[in-house]
């Protein structure tokens with residue numbers, strides 16, 4: 312199963328919970344906003360998106376639940 316992380320970078324306040332939980336995918340940049348490693352910008356929505364597999368799901372669920380302003384979402388991909 313594949314999942315999509317959807318990240319609204321414009322809303323990020325740089326709290327850093329994502330990076331503290333998952334350095335593999337998240338890093339707060341010098342501009343005070345998190346970078347989602349390897350993500351691509353969706354020009355239509357303005358969000359960054361990254362496809363992940365089952366092995367990364369649990370950790371990213373924790374990340375989603377930890378972001379204080381809920382600017383990260385997870386979506387199950389259609390088969």
Ligand code: SF4
Pocket residue numbers: 322323324325326327328329330339344345377378379380381382383
């Ligand atoms: S936890 Fe949310 S607000 Fe904090 S740095 Fe990560 S994405 Fe930004």
